[in-house]
Amino acid sequence: MTPAPLTGEGLRVQHAREVTLAYPAFAWPAGAQLAVTGPSGTGKTSLLNVLAGLLHPQSGRVTYGDLILTDLGEAQRDAFRRRNVGYVFQDFHLMPGLTVLENVELALRVAGTARAAERARDALTRLDLGARLRHRPAQLSTGERQRVAIARAVAHRPGLLLVDEPTAHLDRDRAAAALTLLREAAGDLDATLIVVTHDEAVAASLPLRYHVTPGPA
Numbered sequence: 194m195t196p197a198p199l200t201g202e203g204l205r206v207q208h209a210r211e212v213t214l215a216y217p218a219f220a221w222p223a224g225a226q227l228a229v230t231g232p233s234g235t236g237k238t239s240l241l242n243v244l245a246g247l248l249h250p251q252s253g254r255v256t257y258g259d260l261i262l263t264d265l266g267e268a269q270r271d272a273f274r275r276r277n278v279g280y281v282f283q284d285f286h287l288m289p290g291l292t293v294l295e296n297v298e299l300a301l302r303v304a305g306t307a308r309a310a311e312r313a314r315d316a317l318t319r320l321d322l323g324a325r326l327r328h329r330p331a332q333l334s335t336g337e338r339q340r341v342a343i344a345r346a347v348a349h350r351p352g353l354l355l356v357d358e359p360t361a362h363l364d365r366d367r368a369a370a371a372l373t374l375l376r377e378a379a380g381d382l383d384a385t386l387i388v389v390t391h392d393e394a395v396a397a398s399l400p401l402r403y404h405v406t407p408g409p410a
């Protein structure tokens with residue numbers, strides 16, 4: 194879908210009475226590629242979840258183009274996510290009982306995309322998984338599982354690609370390859386790419402950085 198600028202201000206997330214996360218303001222142009230860095234527990238994954246519309250902040254405002262994400266109710270946020278967001282979770286969250294092809298096809302059907310089977314096959318083939326379509330996730334290597342998760346995240350052509358710790362399970366060479374793949378996939382879509390990472394090499398290879406620091410909420 195159409196990529197759009199993303200802004201946030203005054204953002205605070207409250208998880209429990211004792212945990213409030215506060216974020217510096219941000220304004221990223223459509224198609225930006227950035228790393229989200231910061232110490233453990235400062236709220237990087239929570240930020241991705243807010244941007245995905247999975248988590249509603251306690252206060253503050255997030256906009257995606259003309260849309261004020263923080264004004265939407267849960268059902269509207271779900272619709273926003275299905276249409277605009279691709280999310281590659283740290284542990285991939287593939288469905289173990291489904292084949293590789295079915296995993297991607299199901300996501301496309303949920304997003305309401307036409308010709309789901311054909312597009313799933315295309316997305317997987319582009320990520321070099323054409324020979325793995327009938328395999329189940331447990332039969333794949335970690336790197337292959339990650340590529341399935343990337344194919345699933347990009348197959349409906351989202352404007353926003355959110356990725357949590359893409360190199361956590363990979364050695365250095367595979368980590369660099371995964372990042373290249375993500376950057377190319379986002380570039381093909383003109384999508385904004387937001388990568389949460391602890392890996393300084395990954396952060397340094399992206400053009401922008403957003404650092405989340407612990408601080409008074």
Ligand SMILES: Nc1ncnc2c1ncn2[C@@H]1O[C@H](COP(=O)(O)OP(=O)(O)OP(=O)(O)O)[C@@H](O)[C@H]1O
Nearest residue numbers: 208209212214231232233234235236237238239240
């Ligand atoms: N669902 C939840 N319920 C209660 N507390 C939560 C929940 N999710 C996150 N937290 C807390 O919010 C804080 C931020 O968590 P988050 O996962 O966003 O941080 P992070 O910067 O991504 O951490 P890490 O780098 O360790 O993955 C942590 O203290 C965490 O324990």
